[in-house]
Amino acid sequence: MENRSASGTRIINAVFLAVVSLLAVAAIALPSARAAELSAADVCDREAGSIFDLQRNMAFPAVATEDIKIGVALSACREAYNQKSGARTEFQLARVLDKAGQKIQSQRILGEAAEHGHALAMTNYAVLVGEEGDTATEFALNQKAAAAGNILAAYNLGVSYRDGMGTSVNGELAIAWFERASLAGDDVAAFNLAVILDEGKLVAEDNAKAAKFYRLAADRGNVDAMVNLGLMLENGEGINKDIPAAREIFRKAANEGDAFAGQKLAALSVSDGFETAMLPKASRIK
Numbered sequence: 321m322e323n324r325s326a327s328g329t330r331i332i333n334a335v336f337l338a339v340v341s342l343l344a345v346a347a348i349a350l351p352s353a354r355a356a357e358l359s360a361a362d363v364c365d366r367e368a369g370s371i372f373d374l375q376r377n378m379a380f381p382a383v384a385t386e387d388i389k390i391g392v393a394l395s396a397c398r399e400a401y402n403q404k405s406g407a408r409t410e411f412q413l414a415r416v417l418d419k420a421g422q423k424i425q426s427q428r429i430l431g432e433a434a435e436h437g438h439a440l441a442m443t444n445y446a447v448l449v450g451e452e453g454d455t456a457t458e459f460a461l462n463q464k465a466a467a468a469g470n471i472l473a474a475y476n477l478g479v480s481y482r483d484g485m486g487t488s489v490n491g492e493l494a495i496a497w498f499e500r501a502s503l504a505g506d507d508v509a510a511f512n513l514a515v516i517l518d519e520g521k522l523v524a525e526d527n528a529k530a531a532k533f534y535r536l537a538a539d540r541g542n543v544d545a546m547v548n549l550g551l552m553l554e555n556g557e558g559i560n561k562d563i564p565a566a567r568e569i570f571r572k573a574a575n576e577g578d579a580f581a582g583q584k585l586a587a588l589s590v591s592d593g594f595e596t597a598m599l600p601k602a603s604r605i606k
Contacts, residue, residue: 459486491522527558
């Protein structure tokens with residue numbers, strides 16, 4: 321009886337160990353099986369989707385350029401590209417190739433993505449052709465990308481209309497596109513819009529509206545906007561004169577390293593009644 325009991329225990333133990341081993345193998349195999357379920361295009365989306373791409377696969381978080389794992393991303397995106405997975409894959413492959421230092425291939429495939437209607441690809445490719453001197457094509461690409469909702473393209477159209485790049489200068493349209501980009505969160509667009517209204521060269525001067533957009537940009541951390549808003553507060557230009565408020569915003573800009581703001585803060589700190597001559601606005605258009 322004792323022998324049978326011992327034998328039975330050994331058998332039960334052996335079965336138990338076998339079950340545990342099978343479960344362990346299954347646990348190891350499951351992630352691989354799940355990974356195998358992803359297509360090459362899915363892996364490309366997972367490894368190379370850009371935060372600026374409104375057309376990216378939202379099932380996966382965006383990947384910053386510095387976080388792209390070139391080996392995995394390049395393999396998946398190349399395979400997906402060869403499978404003709406579409407313009408998004410083309411853009412993402414171009415992005416990975418650029419990160420890998422393969423600039424010529426990257427530009428060629430970026431051009432394909434732009435031709436196939438990928439908005440962010442059009443915006444990026446527009447920069448490249450603009451650098452080569454083809455501002456007309458640059459402008460046309462940004463028009464298409466902006467029509468598709470790309471905010472970077474909207475900002476670039478504002479620059480084009482302001483500076484006459486690829487089109488004629490048009491202050492009203494520059495304001496319209498800068499405003500669209502600023503309402504989507506672009507602080508530099510808000511600053512540029514404010515400068516146009518403040519200077520009164522391309523459109524009629526509107527200091528009240530300029531102050532509004534300087535404040536919008538300043539609230540988003542734009543140091544140049546802080547300086548210009550501080551000047552308007554100091555002198556009551558387009559906004560009620562408020563020396564304490566001017567001093568406070570100059571302090572914020574100075575804390576961000578702006579030397580001019582530091583000088584203004586020191587001057588205004590002498591006394592609440594200290595006044596200075598109006599200085600030119602910081603023409604730091606970007």
